[in-house]
Amino acid sequence: MNEQPHPPVYRPGDDAAMPAGDAWVGSALGGGGAGRPGGPDGDGGSDLLRGYAAALRKRRLLILGITAAALALALVLTLLSGRVYVARATFEVQREALRVLDRDEASVENDPASSEELFMQTQFALLKSRSLAEGLVRRLRLDTRPDFGIAEAMPAASGAGTIPPAALARLRFDAAVNKVMGLISAAPLGTSSVIELQAESDNPQLAAAIANGAVDEFTESSMQRRYAASNYARGFLARRLNEIKQRLEVSERQLVQYAEQQRILPLSDARVGVTGASGGGQSLDSASLGTLNQALSEARSARILAEANYRQAARGGVNAMPQAESNPELVALRGQLAQAQADYDQRLPTFKPTFPDMVALAARISRLRAQIGAADTQSVAGTRNAYTLARDQEVALQREVDGLKGTVLQLQNRSIQYTILQREVDTNRALYDALLQRYKEIGVSGGSGSNNVSVIDRARAPGAPARPILWLNLLLALVAGLGLGVAIALILEYLDDTFKQPDDVERKLHLPLLGMTPKLADGDTPVAALTERRSTLSESYQSIRTAIELSSANGVPQILCVTSSGISEGKSTTSLALAKSFADQDKRVLLVDSDLRKPTIHRMLGLPNTVGFSNVLAGEVPFASAVQHVASLGIDVIPCGPTPPNPALLLTTGLRARFADLRGAYDIVLVDGPPVIGLADAPLLCDAADGAVMVVEANVQRRNAVRAALRRLSRSRTNLLGVILTKFDPKKAGHGDAESYMTYYYKYGADRP
Numbered sequence: 001m002n003e004q005p006h007p008p009v010y011r012p013g014d015d016a017a018m019p020a021g022d023a024w025v026g027s028a029l030g031g032g033g034a035g036r037p038g039g040p041d042g043d044g045g046s047d048l049l050r051g052y053a054a055a056l057r058k059r060r061l062l063i064l065g066i067t068a069a070a071l072a073l074a075l076v077l078t079l080l081s082g083r084v085y086v087a088r089a090t091f092e093v094q095r096e097a098l099r100v101l102d103r104d105e106a107s108v109e110n111d112p113a114s115s116e117e118l119f120m121q122t123q124f125a126l127l128k129s130r131s132l133a134e135g136l137v138r139r140l141r142l143d144t145r146p147d148f149g150i151a152e153a154m155p156a157a158s159g160a161g162t163i164p165p166a167a168l169a170r171l172r173f174d175a176a177v178n179k180v181m182g183l184i185s186a187a188p189l190g191t192s193s194v195i196e197l198q199a200e201s202d203n204p205q206l207a208a209a210i211a212n213g214a215v216d217e218f219t220e221s222s223m224q225r226r227y228a229a230s231n232y233a234r235g236f237l238a239r240r241l242n243e244i245k246q247r248l249e250v251s252e253r254q255l256v257q258y259a260e261q262q263r264i265l266p267l268s269d270a271r272v273g274v275t276g277a278s279g280g281g282q283s284l285d286s287a288s289l290g291t292l293n294q295a296l297s298e299a300r301s302a303r304i305l306a307e308a309n310y311r312q313a314a315r316g317g318v319n320a321m322p323q324a325e326s327n328p329e330l331v332a333l334r335g336q337l338a339q340a341q342a343d344y345d346q347r348l349p350t351f352k353p354t355f356p357d358m359v360a361l362a363a364r365i366s367r368l369r370a371q372i373g374a375a376d377t378q379s380v381a382g383t384r385n386a387y388t389l390a391r392d393q394e395v396a397l398q399r400e401v402d403g404l405k406g407t408v409l410q411l412q413n414r415s416i417q418y419t420i421l422q423r424e425v426d427t428n429r430a431l432y433d434a435l436l437q438r439y440k441e442i443g444v445s446g447g448s449g450s451n452n453v454s455v456i457d458r459a460r461a462p463g464a465p466a467r468p469i470l471w472l473n474l475l476l477a478l479v480a481g482l483g484l485g486v487a488i489a490l491i492l493e494y495l496d497d498t499f500k501q502p503d504d505v506e507r508k509l510h511l512p513l514l515g516m517t518p519k520l521a522d523g524d525t526p527v528a529a530l531t532e533r534r535s536t537l538s539e540s541y542q543s544i545r546t547a548i549e550l551s552s553a554n555g556v557p558q559i560l561c562v563t564s565s566g567i568s569e570g571k572s573t574t575s576l577a578l579a580k581s582f583a584d585q586d587k588r589v590l591l592v593d594s595d596l597r598k599p600t601i602h603r604m605l606g607l608p609n610t611v612g613f614s615n616v617l618a619g620e621v622p623f624a625s626a627v628q629h630v631a632s633l634g635i636d637v638i639p640c641g642p643t644p645p646n647p648a649l650l651l652t653t654g655l656r657a658r659f660a661d662l663r664g665a666y667d668i669v670l671v672d673g674p675p676v677i678g679l680a681d682a683p684l685l686c687d688a689a690d691g692a693v694m695v696v697e698a699n700v701q702r703r704n705a706v707r708a709a710l711r712r713l714s715r716s717r718t719n720l721l722g723v724i725l726t727k728f729d730p731k732k733a734g735h736g737d738a739e740s741y742m743t744y745y746y747k748y749g750a751d752r753p
Contacts, residue, residue, distance in 0.1 A: 054501065055493035056486060058732055063485030069483025083465035085208035089197050089215045090189065093222075094452040095119050110495040115622055116193075123195060124186050131179045134173075135217045139211060143169070143176040147203050150176045184214055194456060206460040211459035219453045222672040226451065235429035237439040244435060248428040295588040303390035308351045310380075310387040330375050337368040377521060497703040500732070505723045508703045510711065514546035514551070514693060516725035517570065517577075526573040527604060530580050533630060541577035545725055548578070548693070551721045556582075556668060557691030559659050560721075561594075563673040563682045565709035569697035572600040574632075575672035583634040585669040590627070592638045594685055595674040596647035599640030605630055612641020616658055617650045623661055626642050638664070648680040655688045676709035683716035691719045698728040 056063065095116065126132065142148045150172050163171075179384045183200045197218075199211035258264075344361045351358045499505055505513040520529060527538040549556050562575040572595075579591040592613055593601035602609040605626050615621045616638070626638045644650050662669050671689055676682040686692040692713065696706055713720060 021508060022472075027478075049189075051501070052490070055496065056489055058500070059489035059492065062492075063482065063489055064487065066485035067478060067481035069533055070477040070484065071474060074477030075470075078304050078468045078470050078473045081468050084200050084202060085204040085207045085462045087199050087201075087204070087211040087459040087462055088457075088465040089199075089211040090456040090461035091197070091215055091219070091455050092194050093123050094454075120188055120193070126221070127184065127195075127197065127214070128181065129718075130181065132209075132214065132217055132221060133177045136180055136210065136213050136223065137173060137176045139217055140213050142180065142210075143172040145610040146208075147206050148176065148179075148201075150179065171192075171399035180210065183210060197459075199459065199601055204463070207528050208459040208461040215455055215458070219451060222453045223451045227413060233442050234439065237435055237442065241432065241439060242437050244428060244432045248425065251421065251424045251428050255425050256419070256422055260420055261464050262418065264415065264418055277534070289527040292397060292401045296394070296401050297511055299390065299394040299397050303387070303394045306383070310383045322630070330372065330379070330628060333372045333375065334366055334568050337365065340365045340368060432434075445450060474573075488699045496702060497535040499698055499703070499706075499725060502725055502728070505696065505725055509706060509723060511694070511710075511720070512547075512551070512722035514547040514722040514724050515540060516698070516728045517541065517544070517574070519698075519727040519729045525604075526576060527633075530577050537577065538581075541574070541581050542584075542600060544574075545578060546580040548721060553693070557689065557721070558667070559669045559671065559691075559717065560687040560697060561673045561682075561686045561689035561692040563686060563692060563713075564675050564695040564697075565677050565701055565706045566675050566697075567598070569675075569695050569701060571695040572604060572672050574605060574693075574724055575670050576601065578631045578669075579635045579670045582668045588665070589635045589668045589670065590638065590662060590666040591635055592662075592669060592671045593640040594651075594671050594681070596640055596644055596650065596681065597674055597679070599643070601637060601672055602639040605637060607637060607639055609639045609641060612639040613683040614644050614647075614650065616641075618644070619652065619654070623658065624665075637719050647674075648684070651681055651684045655684065659688055676712050682709075683712055686713055686718040686720075687716040689719075691721050694723045695719050695726055696723055699732050700727070 085613070121375045137143055143150050158568045177325070184197065186195050187192070188195055197211055197214055199207050199214060201207035201210060224276065228358075340361060344358065344365060347358060347361070354357070487658045497508070499508070502513055502516050505511060518536045520526065520537065526537070529535045530541070532538060548560070560578070562571050562578070564571040573592075575591060580590045591601065593599050594612055594613055599609065601607070602612075607630075611621060611626050616626050623638065626640065626641065627636045629636050671685055673685045673692075675679045694706070694710065694713075710720070
């Protein structure tokens with residue numbers, strides 16, 4: 001039979017060249033495809049969760065050990081730790097600020113720094129302050145109390161006198177203060193202004209004493225701060241009052257001096273600055289000018305009225321004057337004239353004008369008319385005189401007003417400075433009065449003894465310790481132990497780059513998985529397991545054989561080399577098992593042990609190794625003379641033979657020709673090759689063979705080593721069909737029930753006849 005040509009070479013890591021079609025069908029039959037959990041068509045999220053679960057099952061003993069250690073440690077620490085009692089006291093702190101000035105109230109409300117939250121945080125800082133702790137130590141004498149522990153921890157100075165008593169006392173005091181600061185804590189109750197103070201101690205009575213003492217010390221220190229603030233405010237206001245008083249006296253003195261120099265006399269009050277009138281001072285000239293202006297206005301009105309009466313009288317006589325109706329004499333004359341004229345007119349039709357009575361009546365009418373004319377003339381003259389008098393009076397007043405205007409204008413220029421001085425006096429007096437009022441208020445509030453801290457509940461000695469809580473510590477230890485164990489297990493699983501699962505082969509190597517074989521139990525031999533057709537090992541290799549048959553469109557390579565990256569990975573067992581599996585199909589099968597450095601096949605089968613493959617390669621014997629038949633397995637075997645001094649050199653001479661001689665005699669030639677890493681033998685054998693499979697030991701061989709071996713094979717144009725995962729232990733992989741897991745893969749239908 002002629003040598004078969006090499007099929008397309010698959011190079012590791014080249015996804016584009018990954019076998020498709022029948023090769024992947026073979027991979028599926030080998031246990032790496034669809035239809036099983038974690039296969040290529042499985043859900044990625046489910047695979048990840050299953051991977052985590054498998055890793056945790058695999059390392060469950062580690063997790064349980066860490067958890068048990070954590071529980072034991074928590075139990076020991078809980079039993080060894082001392083009891084801690086917590087006493088609680090509650091008190092209310094009202095937000096109240098001491099206002100020095102009136103404007104302080106608005107500034108407190110508008111300043112973000114004075115918010116309620118910041119105020120409460122300030123109280124917490126005061127409660128944790130060193131000054132409060134020092135006061136508490138002095139109040140309770142904690143530095144000398146035996147139950148507090150400081151006196152025992154720092155005993156009195158020795159007889160050598162290395163530490164002076166004063167220095168030792170100071171050290172005790174500082175140690176007690178530092179300890180107290182660590183024993184006290186405070187927290188608000190909800191969103192209220194009530195604070196809960198907690199004090200810890202190994203003595204319940206001492207815990208209550210520390211809590212109550214801290215509250216009392218805080219109350220007294222708050223009162224002291226208020227007194228100090230009140231005293232400071234009073235001192236500040238006293239200094240300011242003195243300054244303002246001096247400024248007020250100076251401003252009043254300047255105002256009086258200026259008024260005297262400028263001859264300004266305030267008419268509102270002869271005592272300048274006493275009332276602090278806002279209108280300022282008014283001179284006599286200014287007052288006179290105002291009076292004259294008023295008189296001038298009245299005179300001008302009187303002159304206008306008199307002029308109107310005069311002109312009206314001049315045009316229309318007395319009858320045109322409005323006051324004609326109000327003159328009783330004139331009204332009486334006009335009445336008499338009207339009566340006489342009426343009598344005359346009444347008698348005229350009866351008597352003649354020459355009649356004596358008529359003549360007397362006419363004479364009387366003439367006299368009355370003469371009297372009315374004289375009265376009219378007199379009234380017109382009186383109106384003219386009144387107009388002349390009013391005009392003269394207006395002119396005189398206008399002259400006086402004009403004379404005072406210049407004086408008043410000069411006075412107004414001088415009054416500007418007077419007004420400025422008067423305003424300064426008013427300002428200083430208002431400020432002085434306000435400060436004096438605030439000074440009195442602070443004096444009253446500061447001496448009232450009020451405090452913004454009020455105790456609600458005083459601390460009582462606790463009846464039970466707050467710590468340690470055994471069940472809580474054990475629960476926390478359980479959670480911490482489980483968490484730490486799971487974390488360590490996952491980290492170890494992440495760092496472990498061996499092949500633990502069948503899916504790891506395809507995921508890490510990007511090569512088809514032809515199948516996997518179980519790890520034999522202690523005491524079992526591969527030959528014994530292979531002779532039993534229904535054994536798990538036999539079933540697994542039958543599945544692998546089927547995967548190899550379907551891995552290529554040309555069928556099974558006639559010369560198939562089995563190799564591995566390292567030693568003891570199961571390649572010899574795989575070669576022997578595949579040879580028997582192909583022989584079960586009534587094929588002529590030859591198994592060649594080509595591991596010229598560490599042969600194994602002859603020991604597994606109990607065959608002599610005097611003549612073998614090394615003799616055939618050296619040309620010492622034909623291959624037919626080196627063949628040994630194994631009847632129990634139905635195969636022929638060529639053992640390794642004597643180990644040559646230079647196996648690589650021997651393999652480079654005539655290897656293809658020797659394989660060509662075997663093609664015609666056998667249907668399948670299985671070559672048990674040496675490991676790839678560190679040796680040149682395996683690439684030579686794989687290159688001369690029609691195909692090769694890589695054996696990888698589960699949970700032992702690392703990914704980088706296998707990849708390095710695959711890179712070496714890729715350089716020799718090896719037709720790599722896939723990978724066989726050997727010595728797979730489902731329990732180590734975290735699958736729990738190994739028997740059911742392997743049955744799922746390889747024993748389906750095993751009970752059928």
